[in-house]
Amino acid sequence: MEKDYIFKIKKNNLNEIKQKIDDLKTISVFSKGVKKDIYLLFENLVEYFNYKKSEEININKKEIKSILLNEPNGDVEIAVYGGNFLVYDEDIKNNYLTNTEKKQYINYYKNGKSFLDLHVKAIKSAY
Numbered sequence: 001m002e003k004d005y006i007f008k009i010k011k012n013n014l015n016e017i018k019q020k021i022d023d024l025k026t027i028s029v030f031s032k033g034v035k036k037d038i039y040l041l042f043e044n045l046v047e048y049f050n051y052k053k054s055e056e057i058n059i060n061k062k063e064i065k066s067i068l069l070n071e072p073n074g075d076v077e078i079a080v081y082g083g084n085f086l087v088y089d090e091d092i093k094n095n096y097l098t099n100t101e102k103k104q105y106i107n108y109y110k111n112g113k114s115f116l117d118l119h120v121k122a123i124k125s126a127y
Helices: 013-020 029-052 060-067 078-080 089-096 099-103 115-126
Strands: 006-010 058-059
Touching: 006 013, 013 029, 029 058, 029 060, 029 089, 029 115, 058 060, 078 115, 089 115
Parallel strands: none
Antiparallel strands: 006 058
């Protein structure tokens, strides 16, 4: 049985967390898109702190996933398909794919996978 760890996050650590995100090295178009997603997840954490009006929060793994994804159950697919992140195919294409990769999609699908499926993969990578 998995132990339910409690994460203690202090508001004054948010700048340190943001700096670690800033320092992430990216090479590929996909990894640059994932880094943008990490910033979106981080913004949800900042908004949560502002909502709670607290200097410190104690949350478990499920709660932090719910906060980061802005989805009550912490379900990545529901968050993406529900429109919590990028919703337009063009935005998804431009965020994660090179021009060559974009041409491999026919009628918005490649090997049975849509752009939203690609976005789910990216958000899972960001999380």
